[in-house]
Amino acid sequence: MTDHEVEFFKENGWVLLPRLVGPGRVDGLRDRALGYLRTRSRERATLVDQAFGQSRDIAESDEAFHDLAFDAAMGRCATRLLHGVRGVRVQVTNLLIKEPGDDGHGATEFHQDFPWMPMDRSAMLTVWLALADVPAGMGSLRFYNGSHRHGVLGRSFTRDGDDQLTQHPWLKELELSPPLDLRAGDATVHHALTVHGAGANRGDTPRLSFTVTYFDADALYTGTPYKQTDGLGLQVNAPFDHPRFPVVSHA
Template sequence: MAAPVRDVTEDEARFFRDNGWVRLPGLVAPDLAGRLRRRALDRLAARRRTAGSGLVDRAFGQDRDIAEHDAEFWALAASPALARGAVRLLTGVQRVRLQVTNLLVKEPGEHGRTVFHQDFPWMPMDTSAMLTVWLALADVPADMGSLRFFTGSHRYGTLGRTFVREGDDALTRHPWLRDLELSPPLDLAAGDATVHSALTVHGAPQNRRDTPRLSFTATYFDAAALYTGAPYGQTDGLDLEVNRPFDHPRFPLVPVE
């Protein structure tokens, strides 16, 4: 059964195309957000988690491909409404594939800020028509670490990789980004979401509350994208063919109806 997800409006799509990000209040029904939150907490409690030492690990914890292990998260990620929304938001895209899902947790006192970065520079796709839905599973007030975005930064193409060197991020490499408008601090209720382009420079502050920030993300990309062969952990060893579509079970087409 499809997850209860509302459709993206044309006004929201226009805002996304202009700004590179959009807030989607009440994207999923509150009862679904509550069920997913409980499942997420149960999964996190059942797993023996050790803090990593990498630059990403210092910013947040993650349970990659959560939808492959949990039917309710899969039902959400494979929701036709989410696929329709992604198609509506991305210019010139007819269908989308699911690239990855993630359960993200930002623990107070353990994780620091998420430095400003783009998602796309790591990707082995030949087109940047890609976006991430970031869903609050519990209320996420701004000082818990909701995302912030440099508005319009998606217009400037690929700006290089972050999380590579200590003390290096998109702002240190490109100080001119500060001339762009930074999105306001966002207070999100459970079931609210933000969506950002893979080219939008974004980051998040440290969680200054006393409870973990809990969110679910699903990333979608143009089904017509071709594989470039660039090294990437998710695609290495899958025997994908260069200059061919991502026709592999790891990247399922998501129906829009």
């Protein structure tokens, strides 16, 4: 990762990292992803389900995705981008699919990732890796530049027509990132406070991606109800010292 990419992320809240994963490795990951996604639940009960399908916590059961998410180089990149943190933990891994066509998934409304989280600080980012070519028309992510500097703006995916742009029309005063054509192995990285979204998949094949979210290793647990952390016995106002949230990198 170059100094320019780090500065771009700091300024805009997102960055494109071309060729993050090499062709041979990403081909293998794509084949594995297709196998998992074929068996996923097809239920579309929530607004999230209508935007994309997913297979959560994939790194817990798949060695190849685990090796990528927990690669020390990935952890060092995340630590460098989250300026001022000593190290990072893995929060969640995910396989995502956005199906094309009239019966496919719709647009992913503009939102922030952080408002749902039970961490006491927002130093968090997500690496979004294209497992196959994702031309802009297939629904690659777009970002409101600098939106991460405006703090927590509230939850989305809670009510129809209540995304971040509806709640905060002034966001349209910010520059929207250009449509991105991603090749397999390219990745975008965005801060958990960056407002982002994606259009529907207008292509002929599914949009396939793998995501891993990293957060500040020194973050404290707030006790906010959250499905992933409920019942783990985490102590409020203490670090996330639990096998589910291992430290990947120390500065």
